[in-house]
Amino acid sequence: MTLSRLARMALLVAVISGCSSVPRIVNEYKIDVQQGNVLTQEMVSQLRPGLTKDQVRFILGTPVLMDMFHANRWDYVYRLQKGNGDVEMRKFSTFFDASDKLARVTGDVMAAQAGDASAVQESRTREIDLGSIGADSVAPPLEEKGIFGKMMESVGF
16 A cells, blocks of 8 residues: 555656646746936936036936935936846946035946947946036027926916
């Protein structure tokens, strides 16, 4: 009787272990997971030396990391994990002087180059000297208000 039980258990274990190695014919869909601050070249190009922290927050959004030990540095981190497993990370930091004015920025900044979108840079990290931007430079014109903006303006908001 114990031999038959042992044979049944061995057969059961063999059948169950055989089911665990079934090849996957259909794979499940995995979504893209996006976390952090999305910074565009247009947003970065609006930064000028001497901007206050509130102005930088308005342009770039609230930073992901505001370290209490380094109050003059804000870090913006972006992470995109695609469904196929590829991960893209971007880091961008802003530095302020003692009077809480923007002094410099560093990070994964791609310079806008016309017609050279396929060029891959060796190192994506670079520091931008905001002091080289003239104070007499003109800000881009504001966009025209849309239908909701015009409605809100006519109501008084």
